Amino acid sequence: MNKYLLRVSLLGLILVSCSKELDFNMVDDIAINPSGTIPLATLTLNLGDLVNDIDSTIVVDPDNSLRIYYRQDSVFTYSASDILTIPDQDPFDLVVTESQPFFRVGVALGTIAGAQLGAATFSSGTIGMEIAASDSALSDIRFELTFYNATLNGQTYSDTFSLAALQRNLLDSSIINGLSFDFSDGGTRVNYLDIGIKILDADTASLPSNVSYSCGVALKNLGLEVASGFFGQRVQAAPSGNFNFDINGIANFAGGLYLTNPRLTLITKSTVGLPIRITTDFDGQNSEGTLVSLDAPPFNILASPAPGVVQESRFSLNANNSQITNFLANIPQSILYAGNISLNPDGNVGPPNFIASSSNVVIDFEVSVPMEMRMEDMRLDQTIEDFSISAGGNEDFFEKLTLYFNSENGLPLDLNLRVILQDSATADSIGGFEIGLLNAAPIDNNGRAIAPAIADNEVVFDQTLIRALLRSGSLRFIASVNSTNNGQDAVKMYTDYDLVIRAAIQANSNIKVNSL
Template identity: 20%
Template structure:
């Protein structure tokens, strides 16, 4: 039942009657009776409708898909910050002419220290910078030319050309490396994690001839910082990655609670999706079902997650084709029934992952794209067939009648509820008025007069006919003033099973409670 809709239509009905009154010279009270709203109370209203399917025998099935974990192992391949210092000085007194080179030693390749046996041969830089500090101990400007033939963008190598003024750290510049392809073989298949580089330092063509004393010249400090690959290829080594204990939130049962609840059947499929171009092995452990409302916890017991082997993903046309490992848990290979019957709002887990457990089986052809890793999805299927003493459905709806002055003229009245119950259990209804401080300030239903009797059932506890009854909910002006103060209405429906031994109940797609609400009010019409 959507109580919010009922109240809105109630206020509109009163407002319409008030605005259509005839002119008079007196005040009088009138009794008004009329329909307010028709609605249906269905378990779909409390658990998202799109989650339900119907089996061949008409029983509702709750189907839920949630992401439990996403382990971004691409972070294993981040290139470490690397700084190198090159000096270009003369060992003897030397007279330099404009444009004359000072190169004494040939340039050396730059090798990144990645550790863990990682050997990369190619990459695309997503983000990163090259910061260079230039110093010149000669009294005239020097020209610096730096070429990285294996670092290319749009097919063109990275070339840096600067004029260095005299002085220590006389020029400091940062060059973005975003989007550059990088050949990490130094131009040959025998090298990994290495780039080639060449330097040229010369006296500026516009400088004056100068005498360079021994030990003077240029000092270049190059810092490769914050380099994050968009793509990497090579061998990623044999690494072990701990999965520290973490929590995944579930919102499936946030409006549902029960006493002595136990499902008759359920399945939980873990889909482990590998987006990485490398093999993995590992285990998930310490998986717990947490119900923070009842402060209860159930640890998952199964051998299915203790030794998991996951094949590598594949790539085609610069796209990742992930591999999927499916692990199915049911009541025969796990304690999945009490695990889900705990009605968890959180799952906790931990584990470990081993990268390339069999070594370099790809021949330096492991690959990874940015923001990829191992994703763990949980597919839960719950046939709505269970045993319970009772269960509670609740929902919260916002309201705001602060500025509706016409409510002040209502003296008293009743909500008259005509109810048809097609469920195999009694429904005890209550609606709480909640103010802007999230404090309950009133309730709408009268205890003892808020029970909708269960439908008529056969010996298998299947509803064969609905029950009918009428409820009266009295209210006065004071209760209406509390409605005006309220910001939310919390509706609770406690569904009580037959006693003393509650039978197994199946919820069918056809089960619902039909509600017709009629308003009967005494209303004061005032002369203006």
């Protein structure tokens, strides 16, 4: 039995000596290296879908071609008060006495810029009466003021003011809403006022003799209901401002857009019966802040032919009379405007001017441009800030990454994309890549794309580029768009253009188990 146990023990020792040593610390060295090709994105675009947005600046023409259409109403608005105002009049001094109790005189209405009124109705205003007596009386003294060329409700306008007994001064006023004047004196004059003052109680014993009464009559706060005549020749500035001008899909690009038939229309609607010349200053500012002036020439706004009739005038700006080509090529995101109007720019010629309180001049801004264009280095430059990817301390997590891009481009546009990895501290470039993401579709003689163009690209992120990616703090994308034939051919855009961009990534990983 002992021999048996001895043999078994020896066999065990032999086996132990033959067994291989294990080292579980080797777990630290395990690297898992799965690979895989993972689809990242499938992006689609149909140009027709761009116009579905109700706020779209792209519209579809009957032949399914696209058009940039943008309208900004009431960029400039001039009201009647901007065009014609009657200033407060200085007092007319009329003197009456017991011996000469009636005084009538013709005076001129004060106007601005040489306005010459033939007639006017005032919707508002007051007549101020200031009487100063050289002595007081024992009883009240009444004065009658008459505008012989003015009527109110069909009657010649007159009003009575009363100087109280024992008083030497009177300050009073009367509302004259609806008062109509005929300033023409039978067609022989302009701005003519025919005023009379009369002491109603001149024959009474209570009226003291040798006392004079100085009556100051003044028209103030006059609001015009209607007026006619010649409203003068002057320049009226308009308030400046700006409005957004986003064209779907390209709003963030800058420069390089050359529309074949650019056109911009300024539409005016006037209910003012006088000729106006408008001078505008439109500046387009793109995403990079670059300003380009439209340089539109002044144009005339026709006078309304009759009160209440809207006279519309359209002024078209094109490549021959403005800088619209460069203005739109700049791809403005915001349009800054300023301007002024010149009333009766040619002087007192033509039929009399007229205006009503509801009259105004409105100027609308309209862009309607077929999307027939050339694009030459149309640029998008955007930076994604605060970009960071953490590798959890394992910078060798991926041995290699390969990005694949495939595009089926039905648009006649090339798109070149440059991606710059920027250092998180200095924003200096520390790497990047550039790909021709889209190839322009070929076009026919009319500039219409006839077949999609295929582009395949791959970008290999080796260890150097992966480390740069991990170190980068921001990504800068610079895209450049050219129409077919490197931007030399004009192309047209139609709703049936489609674009599909596919992206995938092939990752070859090298994952250390001890980093998990």
